[in-house]
Amino acid sequence: MSESASTDPIPLDTCAVRLVDPDRVAAVRERMPGAEEAQRLARVFHVLGEPARVRIVTALLEAGELCVCDLAATVGMTEAQTSQHLRVLRAERTVRNRRDGRMVYYSLDDAHVRLLMDLALQHVAHGEG
Amino acid sequence: MSESASTDPIPLDTCAVRLVDPDRVAAVRERMPGAEEAQRLARVFHVLGEPARVRIVTALLEAGELCVCDLAATVGMTEAQTSQHLRVLRAERTVRNRRDGRMVYYSLDDAHVRLLMDLALQHVAHGEG
DNA sequence: GTGACATCTTGAGATTTGCGCATATGTGCT
DNA sequence: AGCACATATGCGCAAATCTCAAGATGTCAC
Numbered sequence: 001m002s003e004s005a006s007t008d009p010i011p012l013d014t015c016a017v018r019l020v021d022p023d024r025v026a027a028v029r030e031r032m033p034g035a036e037e038a039q040r041l042a043r044v045f046h047v048l049g050e051p052a053r054v055r056i057v058t059a060l061l062e063a064g065e066l067c068v069c070d071l072a073a074t075v076g077m078t079e080a081q082t083s084q085h086l087r088v089l090r091a092e093r094t095v096r097n098r099r100d101g102r103m104v105y106y107s108l109d110d111a112h113v114r115l116l117m118d119l120a121l122q123h124v125a126h127g128e129g
Numbered sequence: 130m131s132e133s134a135s136t137d138p139i140p141l142d143t144c145a146v147r148l149v150d151p152d153r154v155a156a157v158r159e160r161m162p163g164a165e166e167a168q169r170l171a172r173v174f175h176v177l178g179e180p181a182r183v184r185i186v187t188a189l190l191e192a193g194e195l196c197v198c199d200l201a202a203t204v205g206m207t208e209a210q211t212s213q214h215l216r217v218l219r220a221e222r223t224v225r226n227r228r229d230g231r232m233v234y235y236s237l238d239d240a241h242v243r244l245l246m247d248l249a250l251q252h253v254a255h256g257e258g
Numbered sequence: 259g260t261g262a263c264a265t266c267t268t269g270a271g272a273t274t275t276g277c278g279c280a281t282a283t284g285t286g287c288t
Numbered sequence: 289a290g291c292a293c294a295t296a297t298g299c300g301c302a303a304a305t306c307t308c309a310a311g312a313t314g315t316c317a318c
Contacts, residue, residue: 038187045174045178061161080309099315209297
């Protein structure tokens with residue numbers, strides 16, 4: 001494959017991939033979000049990329065605020081499972097918790113989440129047959 | 130734990146979790162999306178829950194349309210890697226491909242994706258310190 | 259302080275997922 | 289047809305992740 005370099009006229013300064021439109025590639029690279037930004041975006045989506053957590057979030061969207069036991073009953077999971085998923089959601093600032101006695105009440109921490117869910121619902125509604 | 134049922138006054142028709150506000154739980158359960166809907170939502174988010182795919186999508190947001198080799202150069206991955214992620218994105222109808230000769234050009238298949246990305250960007254921008 | 263309850267954390271097992279390499283498919287050129 | 293190129297696919301391995309069950313933490317009541 002890469003043995004006899006009989007023809008090697010193109011000096012690629014970046015990496016070993018062929019480029020059709022280098023100018024466009026450079027322009028897009030400059031304007032698109034950086035690697036860190038992409039990582040943060042991915043983390044947000046990753047947290048929501050699980051049916052169990054989606055159900056938790058949608059339940060909180062409807063209820064506004066729920067304690068862990070009621071939340072577990074709503075989504076049909078054990079309390080330990082629910083608590084574990086809530087920890088992941090909390091780490092990403094998707095939900096916030098308020099302590100009242102020995103109960104802990106959870107609610108959404110960001111209004112964007114509701115919009116994200118609505119958009120995703122439209123997305124799956126229009127494309128899925 | 131579940132050995133000596135000395136006190137068992139509450140008949141739970143659903144499962145073995147305690148309920149603080151059964152009426153509210155029932156109401157939320159009825160109004161929130163079902164399990165299938167949650168699974169579809171999770172699949173959409175899951176596909177975007179990876180830095181590499183986020184970068185591909187954001188690159189396509191800027192470029193509109195790119196062939197695999199330029200896309201690989203833009204996001205800084207090998208063509209095989211890029212192709213594999215594109216397969217995942219295509220399976221979820223996030224991107225579409227158009228063949229022109231031996232090149233294959235990719236673009237976003239759904240306008241919702243742009244909105245999702247913008248919302249997620251706002252989300253990570255306002256909360257991250 | 260002791261006991262009961264709600265929630266949180268931890269650990270091992272099982273499943274999934276991404277990466278790298280090699281190869282297959284499909285297209286255009288001579 | 290034969291060759292070269294762009295992309296897609298299949299396989300093996302390492303890493304991350306979900307799940308389940310048990311124990312730890314913190315709070316209220318007596």
